[in-house]
Amino acid sequence: MSGLPWLIRCAGAAVALLLVCGLATARFGSALQQPSVTTRDGSLITLHRYLREPVPDIVLVGSSVAWRLKEEYFSLPRFRNLALAGGSPVTVLEILAKQASLPKIILIETNILSREPDSELIGQFSGRTRAEAPFLRPVRAAVAVHETWNHAPPNAAQARAEQDRLLREPPSTFDNKAYLDLALRQMNEGEPTGPVRANVARVSELIDEVQRRGSRAFLIEIPFEAGIEDSRLVTMSKAIVQAAFPDQSPWLPINPPRGELRWADGVHLDERSALIVVRAIESALTERDGARRDK
Template identity: 55%
Template sequence: MSAVRWLIKCSAGAAILLIACGFATARFGSGLQMPATTTRDGTLITLSRYLREPVPDVVLVGSSLTFRLKEEYFATPSLRNLALAGGSPVTGLKIVANRPQLPGLILVEMNVLSRSVDAPLVERYSRDIEPLFFRPVRAAVAAYEQRRHAPLTHEQVAPELRRLVGRPPSDFDNRVYADRALQQFNAEDPTDEARINTKRIEELIRMVEQRGARVLLIELPYSEAIESSRSAAITRKIAHAAFPDSKRWLPVEVNRSELRWTDGVHLDERSAVIVTQAMERALASARMAK
């Protein structure tokens, strides 16, 4: 076979596969939830779904702390958690604010204000651009995984959540991780970034509230040691100075002795459920008060 014929056949092989994927993308869309191998993947899945599905009533934006509050833990229907593990609450809030339709209520986590906005992510999810091709291997695995492990609804997990909360708190020894986190929290000075991000949040709140949405701020509980760390104290001070009105804050009232953290920062599963339930109680009161 001559080299030219070989190269033509090779190019044809590539073209056939690309065209097939192009047709499949046009027919089925690229929205199939890809399996997430990294937290970044998980973020993309969550945001893609937000763009594809009808606008929910309630949206949560935040960092990895809020990321742990899984949507199925909430009894509130039509709620989406857009928290980005490793990300800033401003990124999520900006994406929501840039969409043509807004949810009725936006909850903004104010624990982590030291991270800058993920501009490429905001840009990508502020426009309705579908990629030309999906990833065939990932799409196949996603279809397989979804078939085996379809996303759960609150009704499906409610009995298990009740059982989980009924159990005693975990006795997992998190000392190694908690010490490391505390060291980090004491070494970090988030003043500059926190001021900038608070300012951005103020502007975004003004913007979305002018368009009819309501915004409430939340602070998720840390372990006692982390609560009194340098970074947490500075962030809290800046956030409350910028938003002194207590009505702006959703109170998360829980029995702290019931809570456990994997590393002093992130809630374990049982504690995340307890905090979720406290948030739902506070949400109900806030809505009634309104």
């Protein structure tokens, strides 16, 4: 019996915490990026967040090559990067095509098309949102409130100033030769023709599908380091993609200054270079929209 008052106090504290969390959910729940209840290589977090927020205007899909183009680098409003590290653009394209509403613009990275789509993710996220236990929502909302108050992101002006500062710095002098040689060996191995052909054919079908529903889809190619550009995987993939899309209309040509670009391993851009490529993408989109309005 001596422990009963302590138990009552604990129960009261738990009830009070849940009430606070419930209020936090009502006040902040829809506006916050709430932590996911699972941690599968970041893909679940990315897709779970997408399906819980309003449909953005612009979405980028791709592999880890496009994943390096962080959302905070873009000044375009309502932009989401759904590229999956270690994944295929076909995975997210399949999921997007099965949603009731589509983004206005879908950017499709074509650099890595040799990986099979993730059928598990497609089945999990196509046409529905993932349900969560109701009692987890207030807890997650409370955690999100805490993170927002204690780790608030910089405002748009601060972020832009920091990005401009980064662009004023000289390119990195990091020696990536060991990593470049490893990446080059890997990209010269195997026979990618079959998987690339299958993925390119499916990309073409999905582009037709989303464009019939009013979305605009553009293909983009992110620069690799010169040695990687000459690898077996890249040259064969480019030939297949160009043969499937010979017309230039679905392509969004981006022209970043290659002399300013640097790569951690010949494949993945470093932070400054990723920012340069983002600015080139934004410029290309602005130019394409301007040309469209002039017609």
